[in-house]
Amino acid sequence: MPTDPRHLRGVAPLLDAWLRFHEDAPTPFTIPGHKQRHDLVGDVVAGDVPLYAGLDTMKLSRGVVAEAEGRAARLWGADLCRFSVGGSTHGNQALALTVGRPGDRVVVARTLHRSMLLGLVLAGLEPVWVRPEVDAAHGLPLGVTASDLEAALAAAPDATAVLIGDPSYVGTVGDVGALAAVSHAHGIPLVVDAAWGAHFGFHPALPPHALAAGADALVTSAHKTLPAWSQGALLLARSRRISRARFDAAVDATATTSPAGAILASIDASRALLERDGEALLGPVVEAVAAARRRLAQLTGLVVLDGPAVDPMRLVLVLPGTGADGNEVEADLLARGMPVEMADRDTIVAMVTLADSPERVEDLAVALVESVQGRRGRPRPVVVSGVWAVDPVPAMSPREAFFAERESVPVERAVGRVSAEIVAPYPPGIPVLAPGEVVTVDVVEALRAARASGSRIAYAADPSGHTLDVVVE
Structure with a gap:
């Protein structure tokens, strides 16, 4: 398999432009301010080439971005494609601005990332929440079901779109086709946050x-499961139910006007690699994850997510039956130089991508076996985290x-008040509380349980969780 990025020349126009810039370096009188010098702040700026007067002229006369986005659109079967240097956060917020007007209602899966919730704030959309089912055997969310979506749309017949996340943060996969059929029967688009699934569709498994x-x-995030720079993402759409004009306007409204050319080039290179070599690169790793799952499943009490409703590239362990604490397992892995995507008391999530080798995956499996065995304790029951299970109680729009006047109050006194902020234990970054929702006893207990299990309370004004910002009465 070729390892030199130049083997993608001719099929990745932004990568071509990035390579040409370094081969024939100019003397720029433009931004960025480091002027390609590495003696000022070091190699931290190595590879930082701007789009304007870098990958293209200041007037974008070469059209390399449009060409690259067109290639990606064709690969994914889309009519519209835009590259983003703002991650899937930017994409979610742009699509929120695309699918409705202030005051419109949209059906939203509760396990969507907090970036979409902020998108609702920006667009003035009103969420009608639909909560995915949670599997009692492992305490983790499944996909939204078609019947639950149908019920949500029956309760909100004026909804202008359906917004879901698939695959989930823990790799579970729903029936997107069935959800699309339900959405289309109601005459509205289905928008999918597939941040964790850029590799989907490019291998038979x-x-x-x-x-x-x-x-x-x-x-989808090109940097999560493809080998792009951090913050690289793609927004892809079909124009039958998505307005081309609104799509472009929304992307531009929420994007930086100084995009990093290196990020754009890496998105383009990742697309070209996926198109040319994706199946060959993914195949051995898919097999290695399957082998790791089989090895780990032999451990007494350990639940290893598997089956058709789980991303074949994700390694997810549920620990209660072993008595081991996932935070301690994580510490063992960190000591061996193997950080994982998520670890709390009950769960370990390891991200495996096409950049991994079967040998690396096997080493991880061996390390996990040794750690879980060494950390065994008294088995405990599986507890469904409030992150996945709290029922939101809306009181006003997000x-x-x-934008309401707010005040900070001790968390015990916040019960019954309306939240003015997003509170999302991280990982996984899924909101337990959103602006406009009533703070309930269940919310407070979920936050306490999340902290006790090793998660940090993210995005809240008080990360300690001792106070909450609520709307002034």
Whole structure:
């Protein structure tokens, strides 16, 4: 398999432009301010080439971005494609601005990332929440079901779009095709946050990507499961139910006007690599994850997520039956130089991508076996985290609450008040509380349980969790 990025020349126009810049370096009188010098702040700026007067002229006369985005659109079967240097966060917020007007209602899966919640604030949309089912055997969320979506749309017949996340943060996969059919029967688009599924559809063992399954738009992170720079993402859509003009205007409204050319070039290179070598690169790793799952499943009490409703590239362990504490397992892995994507008391999530080798995956499996065995304790029951199970109680729109006058109160006194902020234990970054929702006893208990299990309380004004910002009464 070729390892020199130059083997992608001719099929990745932004990568071509990035390579040309370094081969024939100019003397720029433009930004960025480091002027390609590495003697000022070091190699931390190595590779930082701007789009304007870098990958392209200041007037974008070469059209390399449009060409690269067109190639990606064709690969994913989309009519519309935009590259983003703001991650899937930017994509989610742009699509929120695309699918409705202030005051419109949208059906939203509760396990969507907090970036979409902020998108609702920006767009002034009103969420009608649908909560994915949680599997009692492992305490983790499954996909939204078609019947639950149908019920949500029956309760909100004026909804203008359906917004879901698939695959989930823990790798569970829903029936996107069935959800698309329900959405389309109601005459509205299905938008999928597929941040964790950029590899979907590019190997026979993997689920189809969301557009191939019938969705109208998807956001995916090129840096999560593909070898792009951090913050690289793609927004892809079909124009039958998504307005081309609104799509472009929304992307531009929420994007930086100084995009990093290196990030753009890495998105383009990742697309070209996926198109040319994706199946060959993914195959051995898919097999290695399957072997790791089989090895780990032999451990008494350990639940290893597997089956058709789980991303074949994700390694997810549920620990209560072993008595081991996931935070201690994580410490063992860190000592061996193997950080994982998520670890709390009950769960370990390891991200495996096409950049991994079968040998690396096997080493991880061996390390996990040794750690879990060494950390065994008294088995405990599986507890469904409040992150996945708290029922939101809306009292006002997210936008209204976000801009309302607020005050900070002790968490015990916040019960019964309306939240003015997002509170999302991280990992996984899924909101337990959103602006406009009533603070309930269940919310407070979920936050305490999350802290006790090793998660940090993210995005809240008080990360200690001792106080909450609420709307002034």
